[in-house]
Amino acid sequence: MSVDEFKKKHLRNWIQKKTTWNHNTQRNVIASVKAAFNFCCKFDDLEANPVAGYEKPTATPRIVAFTPEEEKRLYEGANEAFGQFIKACILTGARPYSELAKITADHVVETPQGMYYLLKARSADGKSGHKTGKKTGKDRRIMLCEEMELMTRKLMLTAPRGSGIPLFRSTHAKQWKRCNCVQHFCVLRKKIGLAKEKSLYAARHTFAKRTLSGYYTGKPVSIEVLAGLMGNTPSVAWRHYAQWADEYNSPLWEALGKKPLKRKVG
Structure with missing residues (x-):
């Protein structure tokens, strides 16, 4: 197939056939294909990227920690x-x-x-x-x-x-x-x-989980403090690690008249 014949539907059909690919893999593949065409547009004779504007699926973060x-x-x-x-x-x-x-x-x-x-x-x-x-x-x-x-x-x-x-x-x-x-x-x-x-990056998530729960010091920290320690913005830390932040989740349960469960640290 020549570049002139290539359309967004061809990329979509190809990806749909890869049933073992998750959203993160699809995002990486789409980004790679778009980057290849952009490179051709910049340095070769291709006038327009045929898959420009093709939307990537939302990334699904794998937030897992080591026990x-x-x-x-x-x-x-x-x-x-x-x-x-x-x-x-x-x-x-x-x-x-x-x-x-x-x-x-x-x-x-x-x-x-x-x-x-x-x-x-x-x-x-x-x-x-x-x-x-x-x-x-x-x-x-x-x-x-x-x-x-x-x-x-x-x-x-x-x-x-x-x-x-x-x-x-x-x-x-x-x-x-x-x-x-x-x-x-x-x-x-x-x-x-x-x-x-579980990958090596789970070590970073382990630090987040343990710091939020007070695993090492016995004193849980806030999302804002964790963000500073990890070099993230508070919004990124909240999006990834709020599930482990009892300081924020406990008041929500208490507002409904329920007693939050004590989380096992680590």
């Missing part, structure tokens, strides 16, 4: 380097690939109150310093608990300031990338019998 038992099995099944990276993801709530994997000793900031990782909105060469840096223009501060501070100081002994060496490295002493992380996690997930919907 303490699953977390224990992950550490037992992973090698030391990958297990350490998983633990850091859970303890910080950082985005695994676009944030935590990039951290070097030069990103570490120590204050009288504690330690945090600082990712600038823009790097020295003008490029985006972290995932939301280009959009928000704000620096990203990843606050560290005491366990993470101890881990960081230990890692800085092998990757000191000025070396440019990532703190969290693979078994080959290289920076963790999305491709090798996904490969490692898929192998690990199969090894320990973890559900397929």
